[in-house]
Amino acid sequence: MAEFVQLLFNGLVTGSILAMAAVGVSLVYGVLKLVNFAAGDFMTLGAFIAVFFSVSKGWPLILSVLLAIIGICALGLALDMVLWKRLRENKAGTLAFFLVATGVALILRQAILMIFSSGSRKYAIDEIATFPLFGANIATAQLIVLLLASSSIITLGLFMAKTTIGKDMRAFSDNPSLAAVSGINVNRVVRYVWIINGVLSALAGIFQGMVQGRFDSTMGWTLLLPIFAAVVLGTIGDAYGALLGGMVLGLVMEMSTWSVLFGGIPSSYKPVVAFATLGLVLLVKPEGLLGVKARSI
Amino acid sequence: MTTPLFELKGVSAGYGDVQILNDVSIQVPANAIVTIVGPNGAGKSTILKAIYGIAKVSQGDITLHKLSGEAIDVRKTKPHNLADIGIAYVPQIENIFTTLTIDENLDVGYKGNGGVASEERKEKLYKQYPDLAIRKKDRAGTLSGGQRQMLALARALMSGPDILLLDEPSAGLAPALVDQLFDELVRINETGATILMVEQNARRALEISNYGYVLDMGKNRHEGEGKALAVDPEIVGIYFGKR
Numbered sequence: 001m002a003e004f005v006q007l008l009f010n011g012l013v014t015g016s017i018l019a020m021a022a023v024g025v026s027l028v029y030g031v032l033k034l035v036n037f038a039a040g041d042f043m044t045l046g047a048f049i050a051v052f053f054s055v056s057k058g059w060p061l062i063l064s065v066l067l068a069i070i071g072i073c074a075l076g077l078a079l080d081m082v083l084w085k086r087l088r089e090n091k092a093g094t095l096a097f098f099l100v101a102t103g104v105a106l107i108l109r110q111a112i113l114m115i116f117s118s119g120s121r122k123y124a125i126d127e128i129a130t131f132p133l134f135g136a137n138i139a140t141a142q143l144i145v146l147l148l149a150s151s152s153i154i155t156l157g158l159f160m161a162k163t164t165i166g167k168d169m170r171a172f173s174d175n176p177s178l179a180a181v182s183g184i185n186v187n188r189v190v191r192y193v194w195i196i197n198g199v200l201s202a203l204a205g206i207f208q209g210m211v212q213g214r215f216d217s218t219m220g221w222t223l224l225l226p227i228f229a230a231v232v233l234g235t236i237g238d239a240y241g242a243l244l245g246g247m248v249l250g251l252v253m254e255m256s257t258w259s260v261l262f263g264g265i266p267s268s269y270k271p272v273v274a275f276a277t278l279g280l281v282l283l284v285k286p287e288g289l290l291g292v293k294a295r296s297i
Numbered sequence: 298m299t300t301p302l303f304e305l306k307g308v309s310a311g312y313g314d315v316q317i318l319n320d321v322s323i324q325v326p327a328n329a330i331v332t333i334v335g336p337n338g339a340g341k342s343t344i345l346k347a348i349y350g351i352a353k354v355s356q357g358d359i360t361l362h363k364l365s366g367e368a369i370d371v372r373k374t375k376p377h378n379l380a381d382i383g384i385a386y387v388p389q390i391e392n393i394f395t396t397l398t399i400d401e402n403l404d405v406g407y408k409g410n411g412g413v414a415s416e417e418r419k420e421k422l423y424k425q426y427p428d429l430a431i432r433k434k435d436r437a438g439t440l441s442g443g444q445r446q447m448l449a450l451a452r453a454l455m456s457g458p459d460i461l462l463l464d465e466p467s468a469g470l471a472p473a474l475v476d477q478l479f480d481e482l483v484r485i486n487e488t489g490a491t492i493l494m495v496e497q498n499a500r501r502a503l504e505i506s507n508y509g510y511v512l513d514m515g516k517n518r519h520e521g522e523g524k525a526l527a528v529d530p531e532i533v534g535i536y537f538g539k540r
Contacts, residue, residue: 164404167397167401167404167405168405170394170396170397170401171394171397171401171402171405173396174394174395174396174397175391175393175394175395177388177391178388178391178392178393178394179394179405180376180377181349181376181377181379181380181386181388182380182405182406182452182456183377183378183379183380183381183408183456184377184405185377186377235396237396238396240396290396
């Protein structure tokens with residue numbers, strides 16, 4: 001029981017972090033047709049900026065988190081201005097976007113090393129503190145992250161469902177040409193996508209850093225594959241699908257190590273579990289969890 | 298002749314170096330249904346694409362004469378602003394947002410034209426389309442073909458347009474639904490909407506049209522009252538196939 005509660009908790013934490021990052025990737029892909037290979041490094045950079053201000057400079061954590069969010073939003077908007085916008089205007093193909101994004105990812109990772117120097121980082125939180133729950137010992141950091149991440153996800157869900165710009169973004173992601181003739185301002189949507197992606201990436205990176213305890217410049221990179229798997233699992237280009245995909249994968253990955261299930265799969269195989277899940281779901285439902293079968297009219 | 302609501306005057310347009318439309322003129326009077334018909338490759342759809350700047354217009358004028366007397370140069374208006382000035386477009390395919398709910402599809406279509414509040418306009422449309430009202434919280438992708446077409450029309454009407462542009466509205470619909478669709482277009486027209494449509498189901502479309510244009514090889518070939526064109530033996534023989 002204790003192990004089950006612990007793993008369930010881990011799964012919820014991992015799931016909500018994956019879900020946040022996956023929504024960012026899904027929106028960026030849906031609206032810009034950009035497979036953002038740098039998504040993981042956006043997360044890492046966010047985590048590093050927050051650590052820099054809160055630990056190295058000794059500023060309050062909340063302020064440091066805000067600065068990290070602003071930094072990642074600005075990075076997204078700036079890259080769009082100098083890079084993606086030009087590629088779009090020159091009608092670059094998906095592969096060109098993908099390769100450029102890979103280049104951006106590599107540059108970002110090295111830039112993080114150059115600016116912040118190598119070595120691992122940690123937030124000034126007590127990583128040993130735990131509290132008991134149904135016989136399990138849950139790390140306080142995990143609880144805090146779970147609370148913050150779930151409130152971020154609820155806020156995000158409400159934003160996407162209720163606000164005009166949220167609906168416009170989902171509409172654009174669903175069908176760009178119809179969105180344009182319906183009078184949705186493309187440039188405005190693009191700006192908001194980078195802002196929301198910035199908020200989500202920075203928070204997901206910071207949360208992951210807090211849960212991990214120590215992290216280095218490869219943190220986001222190692223999460224990239226499960227994030228992409230979550231996007232595909234939940235139906236590509238569907239923001240709610242990405243949320244669901246992230247939660248499902250997080251839970252499945254953590255629960256797979258439960259010793260009751262065949263003695264538990266070794267935890268280093270978690271990414272394999274993620275992709276096995278993806279493969280199985282797609283075999284049964286090729287359009288993804290929330291997808292509707294394309295129908296001929 | 299009174300000023301038409303919407304007008305193409307001597308429009309030539311095409312893609313890259315290929316010119317498809319050659320000196321085409323179309324006039325759409327207020328509150329009318331006007332249909333453009335013609336054989337495949339005549340340039341029917343290019344007319345709509347020219348209005349939306351997808352096809353490049355090399356010559357001619359496209360003008361919306363608002364009831365207020367204001368004349369708007371459509372060629373100088375950005376495609377995403379056309380809905381704001383009162384032009385609504387229903388594409389032939391992929392004309393709804395399948396991952397959004399029916400209600401959200403209408404929200405996205407809303408523009409403040411005519412100063413009518415979003416909720417008020419939605420309520421009116423739901424009264425008109427009870428099928429959509431029942432399922433307003435469902436994802437639009439779950440609708441049937443006929444319901445999708447109704448939602449596509451409703452989404453366009455949410456903007457409170459002066460003119461509704463329809464690209465082959467009956468394409469792909471089952472025969473029974475085609476009748477239902479054309480009845481619906483008449484009903485929409487009776488509530489005061491002006492309609493310009495491009496249609497391959499020419500006979501049926503012309504029957505409900507006040508006026509029709511026959512396009513051939515990117516040029517105006519014939520024009521006349523809809524009902525007269527629909528039974529004109531020459532045109533029936535050339536373009537629509539004998540029955």
